[in-house]
Amino acid sequence: MNRVDFYQLSRDPVELALPLLARATLKAGERMLVVSSDEAQLGRVGQGLWALPDTFLANGRAGQPHEDRQPILLSDRLEPANGARFLALADGVWRESEQPFVRTFLMFDDSTVAAARDVWRMLRAREGTERHFWKQEGGRWIEAG
Template identity: 80%
Template sequence: MRVDFYQLSRDPAEAALPLLARATLKAGERMLVVSGDAAQLERIGQALWSLPESFLANGRVGEGGEERQPILLSDRPDPRNGARFLAITDGIWREGETPFARTFFLFDDHTVAGARDVWRLLRQREGAERHYWKQEGGRWIEAG
């Protein structure tokens, strides 16, 4: 299990998530995007559909056809689309019944304390690989 911690400083989750989603699809994987904030999920869905280069198809749990969606938006870590990659965009840690192969954990200044707790929790978990990313000059760089 790999967890990538993304500290949002300049851009909100709806700006950062499309880059992660595009890379996920290029790797031949599906993504489940989880947030308890319905308005944030709406903004993320719109951002995925309106990328300048090409849209990233996505749908929401409850709209039907979840199993066909390459990117599924939900309020819980239940991969009805068969996703092995999870993106948590509201900074509140959740895990599914079965561990995801890779989790992108996006957090900001308001949720940084919880992210630190998750970092410490995962340090003790066997097989958990942790990576920390931050924005610097408009780019994501891996830090420490």
């Protein structure tokens, strides 16, 4: 069984929303792979992980020394060199993996909402996949639908 959480970014950009998910992931004893094809976005996410108030979320880039030790690994590829079982798709682009992640966070905004809807429909028919949809309301995340 794997789980896909759809996060609709309507108020905060991914670099503010994703650190909260990363913190919860680490508290659960898991590691995270963050994937984006946008190098600048990965840089902003990395800065956001360091800047979360009252928390220090160590992270590193794929291809750099000690990538296997990083609790949060930032990459442009779907290769969890850190052994992550949790995946965050920061750029809103769905990617398939040979070995499914236990949990995937698909972060999407207005520019990728149509593609996210297509993924939602595609996963509806996939056995063993649980789907959840989250949206921002009043500064909090609430599960919708």
